Amino acid sequence: MPVTYDGSLYPCTQFIGDPEYKLGNVFNGLDNEKVKKLIQKSSMPDECLNCDLKNRCTNSCGCMNRLETGNENHVSPMQCAYEQILINIVDELAEHLIKIDEKRFLKKFVNK
Numbered sequence: 077m078p079v080t081y082d083g084s085l086y087p088c089t090q091f092i093g094d095p096e097y098k099l100g101n102v103f104n105g106l107d108n109e110k111v112k113k114l115i116q117k118s119s120m121p122d123e124c125l126n127c128d129l130k131n132r133c134t135n136s137c138g139c140m141n142r143l144e145t146g147n148e149n150h151v152s153p154m155q156c157a158y159e160q161i162l163i164n165i166v167d168e169l170a171e172h173l174i175k176i177d178e179k180r181f182l183k184k185f186v187n188k
């Protein structure tokens with residue numbers, strides 16, 4: 077949680093200066109109503125609802141979405157392409173590691 081020079085608290089650096097996202101300050105604490113409202117906001121962009129990758133993707137990072145599209149609930153085409161490429165690379169790496177030592181892979185990443 078970033079703290080600005082005047083002690084204001086925001087949920088992320090992307091939201092600094094936006095009064096809607098100022099959640100309080102270090103002197104008086106958090107505004108619990110604003111925190112509650114923020115928690116209740118939907119974090120799944122509409123364009124991702126039917127995507128098979130939606131639970132493996134960082135599509136719900138409102139900070140990144142806001143930086144790239146100006147809207148925390150909208151994913152940019154660049155971010156979407158990046159996520160698909162990254163997930164594909166991760167899957168290929170996992171297949172490679174399973175071939176090397178399946179038992180160790182499962183212990184480390186599946187049966188923690």
Ligand code: SF4
Pocket residue numbers: 123124127128129130131133134135151155156157159160
């Ligand atoms: S890959 Fe693209 S469409 Fe799918 S969940 Fe991620 S951002 Fe959304």
